[in-house]
Amino acid sequence: MRKTVWSMCGMCSVRCPIRVEVENGEIKWIEGNPHLLGGALCAKGSAGPALVADDERPRQPLIRKAGRGAGQWEEVSWYAALDYIADKMKKIKEKHGAEAMMMSCRGGPFPDMFKSFLHGFGSPNFTNHDSGCGRNVHHASKSVYGLGRKGFIYDIKNAKHLVLFGRNILAALRIAEANQVMDMLENGGKLTYVDVRQSMTGIKATRFFQVRPGTDYAFLLGTIHGLIKKEAYDKEFIERYVSDFDKLVEFIEPYTPDWAAKECGVKVKGIKDFINEVAEDRPKVIFHPGWMLSRYRDSFYASRALHILNVLMGNIEVEGGQLLPKTPGDCGVKGLRTLGSMVSEKPTQERADQVGTKYTHFDKGPGLFHLFYKAMETGKPYPVKGLICYRHDPFNCFPDPQAQKRALDNCDLLVSIDTHYSEFGWYSDVILPESTYLERDSAIVAQKGNKPRFIKRNKALEPRLDTKPMWEIVKMLADRLGFGDNFPYNSIEELWKWQLEPTGVSLEDFDEKGYAELTDTPIPIDQEKLEKNIKTPSGKIEIISKVLTDAGLPSLKEYESPLKPPKGQFRLVFGRTAVHAHGHTINNPLLHELMPDNSVWINKRAASKLGIAEGDLVDVIAHDGTTGVIKAHVTDFIHAEAIYVVHGFGRQVPLQTRAYHSGMSDQKLQGGLLQDMDPAGGGLCLCESIVTVLRSSKNPKRRVEL
Amino acid sequence: MNKYMLYLDSKRCIGCHGCEVHCKTNKGLPVGPILCEISHDPLKAVRGVPRTEFRFRSCFHCEDPFCVPICPTKAMIKRDDGIVYIDQDKCVGCMACAGACPWNIPQMNPETGKAVKCDYCMDRLDIGLRPACVTKCTTHALKLVTMHEVTDSK
Ligand code: SF4
Ligand code: SF4
Ligand code: SF4
Numbered sequence: 001m002r003k004t005v006w007s008m009c010g011m012c013s014v015r016c017p018i019r020v021e022v023e024n025g026e027i028k029w030i031e032g033n034p035h036l037l038g039g040a041l042c043a044k045g046s047a048g049p050a051l052v053a054d055d056e057r058p059r060q061p062l063i064r065k066a067g068r069g070a071g072q073w074e075e076v077s078w079y080a081a082l083d084y085i086a087d088k089m090k091k092i093k094e095k096h097g098a099e100a101m102m103m104s105c106r107g108g109p110f111p112d113m114f115k116s117f118l119h120g121f122g123s124p125n126f127t128n129h130d131s132g133c134g135r136n137v138h139h140a141s142k143s144v145y146g147l148g149r150k151g152f153i154y155d156i157k158n159a160k161h162l163v164l165f166g167r168n169i170l171a172a173l174r175i176a177e178a179n180q181v182m183d184m185l186e187n188g189g190k191l192t193y194v195d196v197r198q199s200m201t202g203i204k205a206t207r208f209f210q211v212r213p214g215t216d217y218a219f220l221l222g223t224i225h226g227l228i229k230k231e232a233y234d235k236e237f238i239e240r241y242v243s244d245f246d247k248l249v250e251f252i253e254p255y256t257p258d259w260a261a262k263e264c265g266v267k268v269k270g271i272k273d274f275i276n277e278v279a280e281d282r283p284k285v286i287f288h289p290g291w292m293l294s295r296y297r298d299s300f301y302a303s304r305a306l307h308i309l310n311v312l313m314g315n316i317e318v319e320g321g322q323l324l325p326k327t328p329g330d331c332g333v334k335g336l337r338t339l340g341s342m343v344s345e346k347p348t349q350e351r352a353d354q355v356g357t358k359y360t361h362f363d364k365g366p367g368l369f370h371l372f373y374k375a376m377e378t379g380k381p382y383p384v385k386g387l388i389c390y391r392h393d394p395f396n397c398f399p400d401p402q403a404q405k406r407a408l409d410n411c412d413l414l415v416s417i418d419t420h421y422s423e424f425g426w427y428s429d430v431i432l433p434e435s436t437y438l439e440r441d442s443a444i445v446a447q448k449g450n451k452p453r454f455i456k457r458n459k460a461l462e463p464r465l466d467t468k469p470m471w472e473i474v475k476m477l478a479d480r481l482g483f484g485d486n487f488p489y490n491s492i493e494e495l496w497k498w499q500l501e502p503t504g505v506s507l508e509d510f511d512e513k514g515y516a517e518l519t520d521t522p523i524p525i526d527q528e529k530l531e532k533n534i535k536t537p538s539g540k541i542e543i544i545s546k547v548l549t550d551a552g553l554p555s556l557k558e559y560e561s562p563l564k565p566p567k568g569q570f571r572l573v574f575g576r577t578a579v580h581a582h583g584h585t586i587n588n589p590l591l592h593e594l595m596p597d598n599s600v601w602i603n604k605r606a607a608s609k610l611g612i613a614e615g616d617l618v619d620v621i622a623h624d625g626t627t628g629v630i631k632a633h634v635t636d637f638i639h640a641e642a643i644y645v646v647h648g649f650g651r652q653v654p655l656q657t658r659a660y661h662s663g664m665s666d667q668k669l670q671g672g673l674l675q676d677m678d679p680a681g682g683g684l685c686l687c688e689s690i691v692t693v694l695r696s697s698k699n700p701k702r703r704v705e706l
Numbered sequence: 707m708n709k710y711m712l713y714l715d716s717k718r719c720i721g722c723h724g725c726e727v728h729c730k731t732n733k734g735l736p737v738g739p740i741l742c743e744i745s746h747d748p749l750k751a752v753r754g755v756p757r758t759e760f761r762f763r764s765c766f767h768c769e770d771p772f773c774v775p776i777c778p779t780k781a782m783i784k785r786d787d788g789i790v791y792i793d794q795d796k797c798v799g800c801m802a803c804a805g806a807c808p809w810n811i812p813q814m815n816p817e818t819g820k821a822v823k824c825d826y827c828m829d830r831l832d833i834g835l836r837p838a839c840v841t842k843c844t845t846h847a848l849k850l851v852t853m854h855e856v857t858d859s860k
Contacts, residue, residue, distance in 0.1 A: 182845045579723055
């Protein structure tokens, strides 16, 4: 008999709700939850069963038996591996204090569990990948509204105009969101796309600007100028909710649309037409504040400018604009019980990344991962000696893995917990194989929105290999370290029930649709309630942020033109495809079949000057001499100053035979950028790598066969 | 007359190649055969926006298919509703069908040593479901058209 298992996808970090049909321990069907996604799933989602079937993933716990990265592993039992880790952690605690242990994950809805684990152990040093991703956006949002980047949801479907700066929304795919975009376009909505190259999203745009790399901020300033001069902004909204608007008016004076057009290398008429359109479509215009904006030196200010444009539109808590996500509380339902509440004494030490002490303008929650490398190297503010990465591969996410390895060599314990071999895992001391998302249950999470819900992941299959789910790993480790009581469960059902206890929701409430709905009807939009939701120090939307001012940082930063790469050199930019989720999926048999490697986009004229033709192999050489070899894709539709690759390739884990050395990695060509942090936003500047491109000597000239 | 047709609303399609994997996973196919394909021409600027459109191709389920008569074991069958499919029990993997098909559509499944091709997911159709590629299309761009619908809309 076939049975339905409701669950959550785990192929990328979006975690779409799914429905799986299982018969005799085999997956017969997998689709997007029909109630939420109408069955829709992406390629990665359908390739989930291929991940389960794949043997090229860690099949049982492994402990390193030769030098780090040598790839010599001893296969051990879970007990042996966990004892080993617990023992090392105890030693680190004895010698250096609990705070010498740090832990990182990839964010998302589940960190409560790992954070509670680390806090229970006595260390404040919980972090995530976000300084190589969305920190600039998050901090920009906080500086304007006092709300983080998850403080808004975008009502794209009902918008008249969606404006995207490099946010490749149809390739860096969230299924529900992509459908909203397509619905909006079908309803006659406009899409403006600004990037250094044309992308999947851009081909659907009604307006496209190919700008010089690193000039987004100029474009945004020009747009703000145009709108203010036209008085095409919501005066009432600004009067009521915004402080220091006059400072913006004064600041923006020199940044005319004509200036912006010149700086960005686009037509003035285009910008002006765009400004007129936006002025007309107001307030149902959404300037997407960016997702992965760890890119240029001014990305934080570009994101702030995007937020400011939304404010000019007056689009907050407006249909077709930015909505405040409603919580279980808004439905009269108490929140889920958190494991964090079991930690009796929260660690009070300074964080090793000094977020909250030296850096008071950054969000203390996850801090900034890359700053821990500094602590490892200098021992300041104190030594960091142990790192556990859960579902996070810093070598794939942050620049310059070699520099990261040098820092990590100061550590006594490196642990990777993941379903696949991460590059970090390959360098670590212990690999704990987590069960794939189709073989594990996860804690219940609350999803905010206009119809808040609780949802959970249910395993569709028993683990095929000797792997374990995270909830069990954490509990077993905590038991060994003497604070197992903080995890008051022995089975996932016990954990779920414990989480649900205060809410009045029962496990049966998940059975019908795979989630528990907390309201039948959407919670209405209500702009009147905005005041109490703005969380800045002044309670106003701050053009001049008090937090930034206190940190000695400008809120309105003067524009600085980005470096123009010298002749024969390019700015290395990177992005996503709908087919892969960064480095996680490159070795998946079915996704590898679809896209086995990446190629480098290079502008046609620039390529012809270098004698590079479509399909040629080229050497991409970083300033430190690191070289990648990759096939060229010659096109008109990328700016001549940039080259572009899809991120995640060029993996170097020999046991991943499909992905091994397939394509080229961008982060390995970002030497010297590991500490190149935006001082205001905390994000790394990953598009500041200038590389040389040459036609490779590896292109065959003749064939010698015998 | 053929009863079914797959129609791609190329305005909605985002070239995510989901359908290709939906199809493979539904049929449990290994690396090798790909029964449907999304393709596009190189980008071309149209009124300032570099564009292209996506095309979807599976099997044409020809009115008068070349693949059917060529099959020595009569494994290739055209149903009354027009679906051309391969009876896996009869197929011997000689691939004569692929040679006869102008588009080389039947492919070898290396796991079974037999030919496979799009059968409009007839097992699903026959119990009232839509094909895998249609049901799970990321943006609901791919549609199953049943011919009476077309007549109705005229
Ligand atoms: S799944 Fe749908 S949107 Fe994606 S390529 Fe196929 S038809 Fe297009
Ligand atoms: S396999 Fe080729 S010849 Fe046979 S029905 Fe399909 S398209 Fe026609
Ligand atoms: S109809 Fe079925 S067999 Fe044909 S391409 Fe779609 S999923 Fe594959």
